[in-house]
Amino acid sequence: TGAQGRLDDFGSCGSSYAAMISLSASVLPGKSNRNDFPLDRNRVALLIIDIQDFMSKPAAAEKICNVNEKYLYEQSLSSALKNIEILLSSFRRMRYEDEASTKKKVKPEIIFTYLEALTEDCRDISIDYKLSGPLLSSLPTPSTPATFLPNISPQPDEIRIPKTSCSVFLSTNINYVLRNLNVEQLVLCGQITNQCVESTCRDAADLGYFVTVVQDACAANSLLDQEHSLSNMMGFARIINTEQVVQELSHSKVMHPPQEYPSRSAPCSGAKITVLKNSRPPILSLLLALRAAGVHFLRYAALDCTNGIRCKAVPLKRLLSNPDLINLQVCVAEACFAGMAGFCDGILNESGFSASNVLVLKPDLDSIRILPYSPFSALAMCTLHYQITGNPSPLCTRNLLQKVIDKALESLGLAFSVGAELEFVLFRSSLDESASPEPVDYSVFANMITLDEQEGFTVTLCKWLDALDIKFTQIHAESAPGQFEVVLLHQDDALRLADHVVLAKETICACAKTYNLRAIFLPKVFRDQAGNGLHLHISLRRDKLNKSNKMMTSENVFVDRAGRYGISQLGESFMEGILDHLPALISLTIPSNNSFRRIGQGCWTGSSIAWSLEDKEVPLRVCIDANLGYATNVEFKLCDACCNIYLALACILSCGVEGITRKLSLRSMVDSSKSSGSAETKVLGPNLKTALSCLRKDDFLLGVLGEKLNKGYFAVKEAEIEHNETWSLQQELDAALKIS
Numbered sequence: 062t063g064a065q066g067r068l069d070d071f072g073s074c075g076s077s078y079a080a081m082i083s084l085s086a087s088v089l090p091g092k093s094n095r096n097d098f099p100l101d102r103n104r105v106a107l108l109i110i111d112i113q114d115f116m117s118k119p120a121a122a123e124k125i126c127n128v129n130e131k132y133l134y135e136q137s138l139s140s141a142l143k144n145i146e147i148l149l150s151s152f153r154r155m156r157y158e159d160e161a162s163t164k165k166k167v168k169p170e171i172i173f174t175y176l177e178a179l180t181e182d183c184r185d186i187s188i189d190y191k192l193s194g195p196l197l198s199s200l201p202t203p204s205t206p207a208t209f210l211p212n213i214s215p216q217p218d219e220i221r222i223p224k225t226s227c228s229v230f231l232s233t234n235i236n237y238v239l240r241n242l243n244v245e246q247l248v249l250c251g252q253i254t255n256q257c258v259e260s261t262c263r264d265a266a267d268l269g270y271f272v273t274v275v276q277d278a279c280a281a282n283s284l285l286d287q288e289h290s291l292s293n294m295m296g297f298a299r300i301i302n303t304e305q306v307v308q309e310l311s312h313s314k315v316m317h318p319p320q321e322y323p324s325r326s327a328p329c330s331g332a333k334i335t336v337l338k339n340s341r342p343p344i345l346s347l348l349l350a351l352r353a354a355g356v357h358f359l360r361y362a363a364l365d366c367t368n369g370i371r372c373k374a375v376p377l378k379r380l381l382s383n384p385d386l387i388n389l390q391v392c393v394a395e396a397c398f399a400g401m402a403g404f405c406d407g408i409l410n411e412s413g414f415s416a417s418n419v420l421v422l423k424p425d426l427d428s429i430r431i432l433p434y435s436p437f438s439a440l441a442m443c444t445l446h447y448q449i450t451g452n453p454s455p456l457c458t459r460n461l462l463q464k465v466i467d468k469a470l471e472s473l474g475l476a477f478s479v480g481a482e483l484e485f486v487l488f489r490s491s492l493d494e495s496a497s498p499e500p501v502d503y504s505v506f507a508n509m510i511t512l513d514e515q516e517g518f519t520v521t522l523c524k525w526l527d528a529l530d531i532k533f534t535q536i537h538a539e540s541a542p543g544q545f546e547v548v549l550l551h552q553d554d555a556l557r558l559a560d561h562v563v564l565a566k567e568t569i570c571a572c573a574k575t576y577n578l579r580a581i582f583l584p585k586v587f588r589d590q591a592g593n594g595l596h597l598h599i600s601l602r603r604d605k606l607n608k609s610n611k612m613m614t615s616e617n618v619f620v621d622r623a624g625r626y627g628i629s630q631l632g633e634s635f636m637e638g639i640l641d642h643l644p645a646l647i648s649l650t651i652p653s654n655n656s657f658r659r660i661g662q663g664c665w666t667g668s669s670i671a672w673s674l675e676d677k678e679v680p681l682r683v684c685i686d687a688n689l690g691y692a693t694n695v696e697f698k699l700c701d702a703c704c705n706i707y708l709a710l711a712c713i714l715s716c717g718v719e720g721i722t723r724k725l726s727l728r729s730m731v732d733s734s735k736s737s738g739s740a741e742t743k744v745l746g747p748n749l750k751t752a753l754s755c756l757r758k759d760d761f762l763l764g765v766l767g768e769k770l771n772k773g774y775f776a777v778k779e780a781e782i783e784h785n786e787t788w789s790l791q792q793e794l795d796a797a798l799k800i801s
Contacts, residue, residue, distance in 0.1 A: 083245065084098055084101075084104060084245045084246070084271055085245065085269055095271065095298070095299045096299065096343050096346060098246070098271050099309045099312075100246060100248065100273065100306065100309040100310055101246065102155050102168055102169045102310055103168050103169075104168070104243070104244060104245040104246050105168065105169045105170070105244065105245075105246040105247070105248060105310075106168075106169060106170035106171070106172050106239065106242065106244045106246070106247055106248070107148060107149070107152045107169060107170070107171050107172065107248045107250070108172050108174060108229075108247050108248065108249050108250075108251075108261070109145060109149070109171075109172070109173050109174070109213065109250055109251050110174055110229070110249065110250065110251030110252065110257050110258055110261060111174070111175055111176055111251050111252050111253070111257050112142070112145060112173075112175070112209070112210060112213050112251050112252065113175045113176065113201075113207045113208065113209050113210070114207070114208045114209065114210065115175075115176060115200070115201055115207055115208075116176065116252060117138060117142070117210060117252065118210070132282060132283050132284070133252070133253070133280055133281065133282045137280040137281055137282075137284075137287065138252065138280040140277065140280075141250070141251075141252070141277065141278050141279055141280040142210070142212075142213065142280075144250070144275065144277050144278035144302075144303040145213055145250050145251070145278045146212050146213060147278075147303050147307065148248070148250060148275065148278055148303055148306060148307070149171065149213060151306070151307045151310055151311075152169050152171050152310070153171065153216070155168075155169055155310055156168070156169060156171070168242075168244075169310070170220065170242055170244055171215075171219040171220065172219070172220040172221075172222060172235070172238075173209070173214075173215045173219065173220070173221050173222070174221075174222045174223070174224050174229040174233070174235070174261075175207045175209075175221070175222075175223055175224070176197075176200045176201065176207065176223070176224065176225070177200055177201045177202070177203075177206060177207040177223035177224075177225075178200045178201065178202050178203075178223075178225055179203070179223075179225065180202070180203075181202045181203065181204060182202075183198065183199060183200055183202065183225075185225055186198070186200055186225040186226075187225055187226040187227070187231075187232065189226070189227060190225065190226070190227075200225065207223065220238065222234075222235050222238070227256055227257050227260040228257070228260035228261050228263075228264045229257075229261050230261065230264040230265065230268065231264070236268055239270070244270075245270060245271055246270065246271045246272075246273065247265050247270050247271070247272050247273070248273045248275060248306060249261060249262055249265075249272060249273065249274050249275065249279075249298070250274075250275045250278035250279055251278075251279060251280075252279065252280040252281075253280065253281055253282060253286075254279040254280060254281035254286065254287050254290045254291070255281050255282075255286045255287070255289065255290035255293075258274065258279050258290070259290050259293060259294055262274055262294050262297050262298050263294075263297050265297075266297035266298060267297075272297060272298035272299070273298060273299045273300075273301060273306070274291070274294050274298045274299070274300050274301075275301065275302065275303055275306055276291055276300050276301065276302055276349075277302045277303055278303055279291075288352070288353065291349070291353065292353035295346075295349065295350070295353065299346070300345075300346075300349050301345055302381075305345070344384040344385075344387055344426070345381075345384045347426060347429070348377060348380055348381050348384055348387075349381070351377055351429075351431070351439050352377055352381065354431055355436060355437060356377055356431055356436075356437060356438065356439045357376065357377055357378075357437045357438070358374040358375065358376060358377060358437060358438045358439070359374065359375050359377055359380060359424070359429070359438070359439050359440075359441060360372050360373070360374045360375075360432075360438055360439065360440040360441065361373050361374075361375065361390065361391040361422040361424055361441055361443050362422075362440055362441065362442055362443060362563075363393070363398070363422055363442070363443045363444070363445055363457070363459065364458060364459070364563065364705050364706075364707060364708075365397055365398040365399065365401070365705070366398060366399045366456070366458065366705055366708065366770065366773060366774050366777060367401075367402065367403040367652075367705070367777055367781070368403070368652075368702075368703060368704060368705045368706075369403055370563070370567075371393050371397055371398070372440075373391045373393070373422070374438065375390045375391060387424065388421070388423045388424070389421065390422075391421070391422040391443075392419040392420065392421050392422070392448060393419060393420055393422060394416060394418070394419050394420075395414060395418040395419060395420050395454070395456065396408045396412070396414035396415065396416065396418075398420070398445065398454075398456040398457075398773075399412060399414065399456050399769070399770055399772075399773025399774060399776075399777065400412035400413075400414030400773055400776070400777070401777065402777050402780040402781050402784065403777070403781060404781065404784055404785070409776045409777065409780055411775075411776035411779070411780075412772065412773045412776035412777065413769075413772050413773065413776075414773065418448075419448055420445040420446060420447065420448065420454050420456070420457075421445070421446045421447070421448050421451075422443035422444075422445060422446075423443055423444050423445075423446055424441030424442070424443050425441060425442050425443065425444065426441070428441055428442040428557075428560050429441045430528075430529045430530065430564065431528070432529075432571075433524070433525040433528040433529065433568070434525060434568065434571035434572065434575070435571075440564070442459065442560050442563070443459070444457050444459050444460045444463075445457035445459075445460065455767045455768075455769045455770055456769060456770055456773070458705050458707035458708040458711065458770075459556070459559070459707045461707065461708065461711045461765075461766075461770075462555065462556055462559060462707045462708075462710055462711040462714075463556055464711075465711045465714050465715050465718070465765075466554075466555055466556060466714070468718070469714065469718050472722075473718065473721060473722075474603055475601055475602070475603065475618070475631075475718070475721070476553065476601075476602050476603070476604060477555045477599060477600070477601065477602070477714060478551045478552065478553050478555075478599070478600045478601075478602055478617075478694075479551060479552060479555045479558045479597060479598065479599050479710065480548070480549055480550060480551030480552070480558070480597070480598040480694075481548075481549045481558060481561070481562050481595060481596065481597055481598070482546055482547070482548050482549070482594070482595070482596040482598075483546065483547045483548075483549065483562065483565060483566065483569070483582075483595060483702070484539055484544060484545070484546045484582075484592075484593040484594050484595070484596075484702075485544070485545055485547075485569060485580045485581060485582045485593055485702075486500055486541060486542070486543045486544045486545075486580070486581045486583075486586050486593065487500065487501045487515065487518070487543045487544075487545065487573060487578050487579070487580055487581075488500055488501070488543060488578065488579045488581060488798065489501060489577070489578060489579075490574075490577045490578060490579055498579075498794070498798055500541075500542035500543025500544075501514065501515060501543040501578065502514060502542060502543055503542045503543075504538055504542070505538070505540060506537075506538060506539060506540040507537050507538055508538045509538075510538075511538035511543075511545070512536075512537070512538065515545075515576075517576060518572060518573065518576045518578065519536055521572050521575065521576075522536070522547075522568065522569060522572045523536075525568050525571075525572055526565060526568060529564055529565075529568065531549065531561045531564060531565055531568075532549070532550040533547050533548055533549050533550060533565075534548045534549075534550050535547075535548040536548070539591065540590065540591040541586065541587055541590035541591045541592070541593075542587065542590065544586075544590075544591070544593070547565065547569070549561055549562065549565060551598060551600075551694075553602070553615070555710060555714065556707075558710075559706045559707050559710055562595070562706045563706060566582060566702060570801060579798060579801045580801060581593070581794070581797050581798065581801055582701075582702035582703075582797075583655060583703075583793065583794060583797040584651065584653065584655050584656045584658065584659040584701040584702070584703060585655050585656075585658035585659045585790065585793075586794060588790055591664065591665065592658070592659030592664065592666070592701075593659070593701060593702065594659070594666065594698060594700065594701050595700045595701050595702045595704070595706070596696055596697065596698050596700065597696070597697045597700055597710065597713065598684065598694045598695070598696050598697075599619075599694055599695055599696075599697065599713070599714070599717070600617050600619040600620075600693055600694040600695070601617070601618045601619040601629075601631055601632060601635060602615050602616060602617050602618060602619075603615070603616050603618050604616075617693060618631050618632070619631070619632040619635070619692075619693065619694060619695070620632070620691065620692060620693060622691055626674060626683065626692070626730065627691050627692045628683065628692055628727075630724075631721055632695070633725075633726070633727035634720040634721045634723070634724055634725045634726075634727070635695075635717035635718070635720050635721055636672055636681055636683075636695055636717070636720070636727055637720045637725035637726065637727045637728065638716045638717045638718065638719045638720015638721065638723070638725055639681060639697065639713060639716045639717050639720065640670050640671075640672060640680075640681060640728065641716070641720060641725065642716040642719075642759060642761065642762055643670050643680060643699070643745065644670070644745060644746060644752065644755040644759075645752065645755040645756040645758070645759035645762050646699075646712055646713065646716060646762065647699050647745065647746075647752050648749060648752035648753045648755065648756040648778070649704065649705075649708055649709050649712050649756070649762075649774075650697075650699055650700040650701075650704050650709045650712070650713065651699055651700065651701050651703070651704065651749075651752075652703055652704050652749065652778060653701075653703040653749060653781070654748065654749055654781075654782060654785055654786060654788070654793075655703070655790075655793045656701050656703055656749065657747065657748050657749060658790065659701065660699070660745070662678070663678075665677040665678060665698075666680070666698050666699060667679045667680030667681070667682075667698050667699060668680075668744060668745055669731075669742040669743060669744045669745060670742060670743045670744075670745065671728075671731040671733075671742045672695075672727070672728075672730060672731070673730050673731050673732065673733060674692070674730060676731075676732070676733050677698075678733035678734075679698075679731060679733055680697065680698050680699045680745075681695055681696070681697060681698075682695065682696040682698060683695050683696075684696050697713055699745075700713075708766075711765065712762060712765055712766075715761075715762075715765045716761070716762070719761060749778065749782055750782055753775065753778055753779065753782075756771075756775075757775070
């Protein structure tokens with residue numbers, strides 16, 4: 062951490078010298094955060110706020126008529142008091158832990174601050190208290206001093222500081238006392254959370270203290286007050302629970318000042334200092350932020366090989382009770398991911414799976430997003446792991462894509478930038494199930510009428526995608542009736558782009574339903590109209606460190622303006638690798654019977670093994686940037702929303718990388734207006750069954766999938782072919798509408 066670097070400047074002096082370094086001196090502006098500074102018993106004080114007979118006994122409730130405030134005594138306070146007792150016991154134990162060796166008591170400090178006036182008539186109390194009703198305007202006085210609860214009362218050598226204001230820092234000399242005690246960290250608990258606790262928290266933070274608020278040891282008049290206040294204090298303090306405080310203190314070492322300060326020129330011997338390491342608070346902070354945003358559930362999601370989203374929801378409250386279990390919450394049967402066809406949750410014998418094994422879904426914390434269409438839920442994309450060993454499962458297509466990305470970077474120094482075009486058709490919902498579904502219009506490509514009539518849908522979709530941090534560059538009417546295209550901005554992280562495709566599809570469907578519409582991603586919807594694709598735009602890059610300014614720069618190495626076609630040798634080999642495996646590859650990228658209805662001459666999808674420059678009738682289209690005037694990426698057109706995007710993208714990229722590794726030469730460019738369907742180009746197979754046969758013969762792609770995944774994939778796809786091989790286009794559309 063940044064603090065680690067500062068301490069290392071003094072040499073390897075051991076933990077004793079670390080105790081002499083101020084925490085504030087260890088802060089790196091703009092880089093350090095509160096979670097870098099776990100509790101240190103040598104620097105911390107427990108500050109118990111307003112826990113006294115005057116405010117905390119049930120009898121005090123008789124003076125309060127507000128029904129909401131009775132929540133304080135009937136629910137909130139009773140729970141908080143139990144946790145304050147735990148905190149107090151833990152801090153006291155720490156104070157005497159080292160007494161045997163030092164012959165004196167050591168930190169941490171314990172401070173009680175409580176309401177008590179300096180004068181008998183309370184004339185010295187704050188104006189705020191004088192205006193706050195009979196209870197707070199008549200505080201305990203010198204002749205009738207404050208008393209404490211039996212189990213939460215000061216012991217000898219524990220500090221008492223009476224106060225007459227909401228914040229203890231405004232009406233007392235506590236700041237002077239804390240500085241003299243060399244206290245830098247404050248642990249706050251007590252009542253009322255959104256009043257005295259919050260005021261003290263803000264003032265302490267502004268004065269330079271590292272503040273920790275113990276959320277389950279604070280009490281408020283209502284649950285809403287409690288949650289809002291904790292949310293407000295997140296900008297000033299760490300918000301953690303009693304259990305975490307106790308654990309942090311127990312891991313903190315007792316440190317003793319050295320006899321002499323070590324010099325920089327003569328560092329102490331011994332191991333390097335390791336400080337300020339705490340992996341738990343960042344997860345807790347994330348969970349608290351979700352709770353503050355009103356989230357009640359975290360959904361764990363992963364795609365099976367048929368592109369079905371397998372998902373379970375865990376109450377956020379359960380995760381907050383033990384954040385360390387966030388990776389161990391959700392298990393799903395292994396067979397669900399490559400042993401069941403999309404039309405039925407029944408294990409296929411040919412898949413080789415049984416009901417005996419389960420996989421653990423581990424969330425990618427960077428992928429967590431609050432769902433704008435289900436605002437009480439957040440969703441995390443997950444990887445699949447074996448329950449006992451914790452190793453990644455070969456059935457995890459998300460992990461497969463990450464492995465492909467990592468291998469390309471390690472072996473070739475290459476990374477990928479990927480964008481996507483999502484096409485779908487909007488249908489009107491009808492209460493009459495016997496009525497034929499109707500698209501929202503019968504316009505043509507790039508027609509303004511579609512945008513005018515569906516502006517409510519497009520505006521809401523834009524807001525929702527923005528809330529999910531999914532950036533798109535265009536939305537427009539496509540060629541078929543009611544058809545739209547959404548262009549997702551390219552991502553330098555191909556895995557993140559795949560996540561965006563999954564989330565964008567879900568968001569589009571949810572947005573459509575709010576307008577009584579249905580979004581259909583079925584590849585072929587109308588017999589004589591264009592279909593729905595999921596076109597992928599791919600470029601290659603190398604990231605380099607600029608030695609002069611230490612900044613990373615990115616170079617698009619797909620481009621070589623001096624090269625043939627304006628494409629680099631790397632780019633050409635990458636494309637040829639894809640073309641070389643295309644007959645088998647399409648079994649993974651257009652993986653349904655319906656998908657092949659979209660493919661053919663005149664459909665702008667490509668139906669042969671060919672490439673060209675800015676020609677929409679070939680599977681691989683090299684795209685010229687309109688602003689730059691030269692080629693920057695290649696579009697892979699034989700992909701649709703039936704595919705598992707992680708699996709499809711992993712295989713496309715793998716084929717391209719293999720082409721680079723083998724240094725393949727790119728075949729000649731075709732002109733579709735002259736040579737489509739001629740002997741010059743090989744036509745792709747007519748259906749999924751043929752593509753699967755090609756996949757069985759493609760040892761390279763079988764190796765990418767691995768034995769377990771390819772066995773399950775073949776079983777699932779062959780079952781799906783058999784199930785709907787005789788279906789008409791209308792039957793396929795009806796089935797898609799039922800699940801949309």
